[in-house]
Amino acid sequence: MYGVSRFLLLAFFSLASAAILKADPLGLVLPTKNTAIFSSDPSKFYMYTNRNFEGVNSKPWEGGTYGFSRNGKRTSIGIVNTRLHEGIDIKPVSRDSSGNPLDSVRAISRGTVVYVNSTSSHSNYGKYIVVHHDWGDGPFFSLYAHLSSASIKTGQKVNAGDTIAKMGYTGAGIDRTRAHVHVELNMLMSDRFQSWYDRHFTSKNNHGIFNGFNLSGLDIAALFKMHKANPNISIPEFLANHEEPYYKVGVPKNGKLDIIRRYPWLGRNMNKALGAKSWEFTFARNGIPLSVSPSSKSLKYPAVTWVKSMQTNHSYMTVSRISGTGSSASLTASGSRYIQLISEGF
Ligand SMILES: [Zn+2]
Numbered sequence: 001m002y003g004v005s006r007f008l009l010l011a012f013f014s015l016a017s018a019a020i021l022k023a024d025p026l027g028l029v030l031p032t033k034n035t036a037i038f039s040s041d042p043s044k045f046y047m048y049t050n051r052n053f054e055g056v057n058s059k060p061w062e063g064g065t066y067g068f069s070r071n072g073k074r075t076s077i078g079i080v081n082t083r084l085h086e087g088i089d090i091k092p093v094s095r096d097s098s099g100n101p102l103d104s105v106r107a108i109s110r111g112t113v114v115y116v117n118s119t120s121s122h123s124n125y126g127k128y129i130v131v132h133h134d135w136g137d138g139p140f141f142s143l144y145a146h147l148s149s150a151s152i153k154t155g156q157k158v159n160a161g162d163t164i165a166k167m168g169y170t171g172a173g174i175d176r177t178r179a180h181v182h183v184e185l186n187m188l189m190s191d192r193f194q195s196w197y198d199r200h201f202t203s204k205n206n207h208g209i210f211n212g213f214n215l216s217g218l219d220i221a222a223l224f225k226m227h228k229a230n231p232n233i234s235i236p237e238f239l240a241n242h243e244e245p246y247y248k249v250g251v252p253k254n255g256k257l258d259i260i261r262r263y264p265w266l267g268r269n270m271n272k273a274l275g276a277k278s279w280e281f282t283f284a285r286n287g288i289p290l291s292v293s294p295s296s297k298s299l300k301y302p303a304v305t306w307v308k309s310m311q312t313n314h315s316y317m318t319v320s321r322i323s324g325t326g327s328s329a330s331l332t333a334s335g336s337r338y339i340q341l342i343s344e345g346f
Helices: 002-022 193-200 220-229 235-242 258-262 333-343
Strands: 051-053 056-058 067-075 078-085 088-090 104-106 111-117 127-134 139-150 163-167 181-188 215-217 247-252 278-283 289-295 303-307
Touching: 051 067, 111 139, 127 163, 139 215, 181 220, 193 333, 220 235, 247 333, 258 289, 278 333
Parallel strands: none
Antiparallel strands: 051 056, 067 078, 088 181, 104 163, 111 127, 127 139, 139 163, 139 181, 181 215, 247 278, 247 303, 278 289
């Protein structure tokens, strides 16, 4: 009897602790006091952009949303927004008498500050902060840009909701009226970013691996909403539910892929990796990798192996990483550079 009840008690506690570990692994909170992302009026949450489309000026709040929300182009399938906004632009909720925003910017989850850019002229982001989050599925990085000032230092640990900065309007294409915080949640493309950068650019990289080119932004707005509905969600579950495959790229296999070491959940059929000749990456429109599988196909160079059929140029749909129409496509120069970075083929 004693033995049985002790067993039951142990079983109960291990179940309870498993439940505690699993509940809200991301622990997300909004980065400012502005909570209108969950309201029926998103225009109170997003800072508008100044749009000029075919000579008509407007200030659409949609320009501040994540995704293909900018640079509309008239195509055979209608107007397509060709520019990807990799984060969200959040409006201030309070300003001083001169119109300067007063909002505090807070960490969206527990983590460690890994980078602070305090020289606004060094980046289009102006002054920005990067926080590393370890949620058990590889490293993710939240980024907070156009800050007035940072109130934390590199190496500092933060909790969800801790103030890290003051909202501002530093960086390119932004002024006091449009002051906002631009917030991203990123995957890291390469730990050896500097050698890729040196191959393609002559200017100085001031930001180490936390250069915008090395960070690919997830749909953070959709993540906030999905997390509110289901606080147990993980990033791989979020991507599987939210993102749709748009194209696949085969890459010659030269050993292991560092991105799979970093994000093991990307790997599919990895038991077949040993004899494989190439890797096949699946990407969403925004360039986020959704999976990687070993393939028996021999390839000399990276090449598009599949694309979703579309009756307009794929370059409009993929930030010009691939081009072509219908069900055929090929990598552009910028697409090749992106594949080179993500597969460390440099
Ligand atoms: Zn932005």
